[in-house]
Amino acid sequence: MPRLAVTSLLLSHFRSHRRTLLEFDGRPVALHGPNGAGKTNVLEALSLLSPGRGLRRAAVADMARRPEALGWKIAAELCHGSARHAIETRAEPGEPRLVVIDGKPAPQAALGRIVRMLWLIPSMDRLWIEGAEGRRRFLDRMTMSFEPAHADAVLAYEKAMRERNRLLRDEVRDVAWYEALEAQMAESGAAIIGHRQAALRRVAAAQDPGDAVFPAAALSIVAADGEEMPQSREELARALSAGRDRDRAAGRTLAGPHRADLAALYQAKGMPAAQASTGEQKALLLSLVLANARALAEDLGAPPILLLDEVAAHLDADRRAALHDRLVDLGGQAFLTGTGAELFATLSGRAQFFEVVERDGVSIVRTAPR
Template identity: 55%
Template structure:
């Protein structure tokens, strides 16, 4: 089951785009600001969440056009549509029937890498958690439901903490809900790390890493709900003083070391950090060989030399997955040769256009 057609209407810089796809990698090239990344963002909206930019639907509509936006796709024999009319939240339909966003995760596993993610190893843990949860979602579509359930219960608990409610009776049900969802979240994360660790390939030209789920104030082991509920209850006095929940899966972190010296990713060079991140993205796609996968790589070739680009393109074409890449010029994709479809993207009078 693959993405065979993508149709955009009033999405970002695209008044309209009708793109037919096959198994070949697609290389979108054009000047900065031409609208290449907007195509990748549209594809990323075929998965649960807010896509590669993480913005509200209102920010994705064409400026000055009051018609909202719509994305349609054919994935296998399924007809998918996601849209956001003016002033309304995003909706999803599958075969013309309303569906939750979480249903998208079972149709197409969308994996992406953007320039903003290059700082993942040196930025705050929040960015690494988001990356880990996107990886986890690709293996476990129900991870989104567990995360939503956990966050909803935590918001209610935080409200009680902020209001300095001390009666334990108010907390027990919420902490039980957090514990049930938190145990699922932690188990899913650990399973995802095990899967991409096993799928790393040191012969690919990209480094393999040892990955760990770091506790921080979260949970790195495989806890049961009772363990988490007990921890939440025990930490309640400290949380009351802070006015928020300071322990739980929302405080966990992702650790990565690589090489014979077990070099921490945060201490590696910028080039090594980029290579390591690419290695994990490729391993993620490789580990999902039995699932429909779309790999989105935004401006990925800009800081790679020709040898590393060739190694990357060899890996991409060997994957049982579709892929889309962006770059400023066709020369960045020369190492693909005829294996990839190249599309030139231009900006004319404020709107994007594409041509093979």
């Protein structure tokens, strides 16, 4: 059993699952079945054991099973080293999501100190060719895996920025109000910048530049608009102060870590990731996720839990086999989905297999020996 693993998972009225109870032994988990059967819903439930809105970033109400709309619940047992934890997250109709850890109500941020989790989902296949927002989320989830306090810094920054943006839109000119909010933004913004840079250094150190299967990517943080990025608290405070007139005209804050973008260079070919082939872009993403996991294993003594949804897309048979070997060698718990068991043939005897089917609108998960 790895040092961090989900040992049981209960889904109650969550998405297509009326009641699903799964037991895991710590090995990789392969969930296979036709599209729409409810495989990704299992991964989404697992993702809600970590802070945030989950891998789909869905509204709480959208996670309730239809047509009942009774509210939903996810309950899990985890081992984390010698510790054991019971995590429950649920939502009643019209109510916000609640988190309970070991029988006590807790903020979502507390999950980040118990569970380190990374994921790769099909929508991320276009990460390098779409807008900066998705890359920024990818960067922040990577960062939060190393530093759970990063989530608090982001929340504090965004709260102060919303207030500043309100002042800008209302054309308020009271300098004292701006100075107070900008001081908060500079403090939390500097922490965000430092956390992100530290995460990139750790991931870079864990990549293998000579890996031909999952090639290394050189990552850097740039401004989405091409302007120079403030780096320190003092620089950020000056940029916010100097930019008030411009920001007032725009009705929003135009400088700060919320304007950052993640740039990636395919090192072996010396080309931007956006210019690589579809298969190469997927391999680069997997390379980063695996490097992130290796770095966490080095830092914490245990690899994170990995959620890899439809990961076989754009991977040939050799790359799939190589990925399976890497996951087993990593020694952590990984959850993979795919339409057929044959996609996971090289995991035979090294993973748990589950078949997911849909009957009359209800997802059913059953053990599939392999």
